[in-house]
Structure formats: C-alpha cells, structure tokens
Amino acid sequence: MLDRVLGRARLKDRIAELEDEVESLQAQLDAESERRRDAVAAKQEAEEAVNRLEDRVEELRDRVERAESGEEELDVRGTANVFGERLDRLLTRFETVEAPGDGALTAMIDDRVPESVSDAFGERTPLVASGRPCLAVRDADGVVSATLRPPVSPEPFDAWSDRFRIDREWFEPTGEFALAVVRADLFALGTYDGRERTGFEGFESDVKSTHSKGGFSQGRFERRRDEQVADHLEKCEDALDALDTDTLYVVGERTLLPEFASRADETAPSDATGDPEDALAEAFRDFWTVRLRLI
Numbered sequence: 001m002l003d004r005v006l007g008r009a010r011l012k013d014r015i016a017e018l019e020d021e022v023e024s025l026q027a028q029l030d031a032e033s034e035r036r037r038d039a040v041a042a043k044q045e046a047e048e049a050v051n052r053l054e055d056r057v058e059e060l061r062d063r064v065e066r067a068e069s070g071e072e073e074l075d076v077r078g079t080a081n082v083f084g085e086r087l088d089r090l091l092t093r094f095e096t097v098e099a100p101g102d103g104a105l106t107a108m109i110d111d112r113v114p115e116s117v118s119d120a121f122g123e124r125t126p127l128v129a130s131g132r133p134c135l136a137v138r139d140a141d142g143v144v145s146a147t148l149r150p151p152v153s154p155e156p157f158d159a160w161s162d163r164f165r166i167d168r169e170w171f172e173p174t175g176e177f178a179l180a181v182v183r184a185d186l187f188a189l190g191t192y193d194g195r196e197r198t199g200f201e202g203f204e205s206d207v208k209s210t211h212s213k214g215g216f217s218q219g220r221f222e223r224r225r226d227e228q229v230a231d232h233l234e235k236c237e238d239a240l241d242a243l244d245t246d247t248l249y250v251v252g253e254r255t256l257l258p259e260f261a262s263r264a265d266e267t268a269p270s271d272a273t274g275d276p277e278d279a280l281a282e283a284f285r286d287f288w289t290v291r292l293r294l295i
Contacts, residue, residue: 054254076127077294087290091171094137094144094164103140106165107158108150109133114158121145127295137164138295149291151249152266171290178245180236181272181283182252182260184229187236188276190284191245201239202276205232233259251283 082090097104105120110133118125120138124145128136134147150170159165168174173195181188185207191199207228233256240248240263250260251270261267272282 080292081289083289095166099139102160104164105138105160107136108154108156110156116158145295147293177247180250181279188280190280251287
C-alpha cells in the first residue's frame, strides 16, 4: 500500500517536472516563432525599400554620367506626378498647342534616341534620354519642352506636325481591361470599363505564419518560404487564366513582375499595401499616374 502511494507521488512529481519542461520549451518556441515572423516582415520591408532605391540609383547614375561628361550643370526644370483631373488638364494643354509649319515634335523613346530628338533638344538631349521610356514633346521655339512616361507605351516613333500627338489611351484608363496586383502573399484582380470597376477578386496567402514554426535552420526556412510563394504565384496564375478580357496590366513587387511579363500587356512596380481591395485601389492610382519632367 505504501509503495503504491509513494509510486504515485513520484509519478506526480515527474509529471510536474515534465509540465514545467513543456512550458519552458513552449516559451522558447513562441520566442523563436516571433523572431521568424519579424525576420519575414523585415525581409518584405527590405524588398520594398530595394524597389524604391533602385529607381533612385538609376537617377543618380544618370547624374554621374552627365557629370563625367562635363554636363553636370544640366538639370530638369521641374518634375511632377499627375493623375486624374490634373492629368486631364495637362493633356488638354498639350492637345491644344498649335505649331504651324510642322513645328511640334512628338517622339516615343525606348532604347534609342532618334536624331530628330537630338536635333530638337540639343544639349538637353541627355535629360530626355535619362527619362526613358518616355514620350517627348517639344515645339520648334522651345516654349514647350517636356517628357511624360505613359502607363501604356506605344511603339517608338518620332514625327513633326502642327500639333503634338497625344493619344488618351496611352495615359488614361479607357475601354475594358484588367489590372492585377501581385505580391508574395497577396493577389488582387479588378476588371474595369474605363475608371469604373466592374469586377473584383482577391486573396491572401498565409506565407509568414506557415514559416513561423520552430526547428528550422535559416536555409530550410527560406526554402520553405520560397515554396509557399511559388504556391501563391500558381494560384495567381490560375486566377488570371480565368480572365475573359484581352487587355491585362500587372503591377506589384518588382522581383515578381518577370513571372507575368509574357502574359501582361504592361507591367509596373507598385508598393501598394493593405487588404486586397485597398491594395488594388492604391495600385490603380500608381499605374495610371504619369511622371512629368520639364526639360
């Protein structure tokens, strides 16, 4: 009888010890999970920062090239990002400029700067080239001298006429199209008729939580995350496969855009965040915002 009582007592003590050990291990697991969640969040923030810095680096490289060639004094007269009503007013101004005698040059510039642009802009041609791809406009007197980056780029061309060649479909949402936002853990898809959204689909993938389990080495952790991102992108592809529209624009994380370049009419980086619907609204504005540079 006494042995049985003492045996139970020892078992109870052992159970208490094990429960304390479980609590300790659980605390370690929770701490490790939190650390890994922070690591993934930090990586995503770093990717967004890289996107912004790459644009800044490109701008600074252009300045260095101009400085090395003795053109450091050249700079644009001003810049602006225009959208909506402000963009409409800007385009209207360009459309109403009259330049008799074919005095208005319009050129869509991609890789190569045509001779007509070099002749028209003269020593300020490097400023035009630094904004590629862009639509350049300049009248013979130099009163109007600017570049715009159209969201929907036409094929390269250059032509003198009595008016600037401005096609609203290059700059503003017209007709039926789809716009998709792709991030490593988020997808949003809207269908539109002009500015009016006619359909919506969106989802988020729990990439971070599925990577917050303990026991992973850093390398294994990253491989597992890459697998989860690949699964997420496959779901994005499936959603795009079901689209019933001829025109598709894809925006989102710069590192993911090459995955969709072959199927999209245009791609563009965007730091749009929030839930899928909020991200889509922000990305819509990002995509249809036009960069204006006064040369």
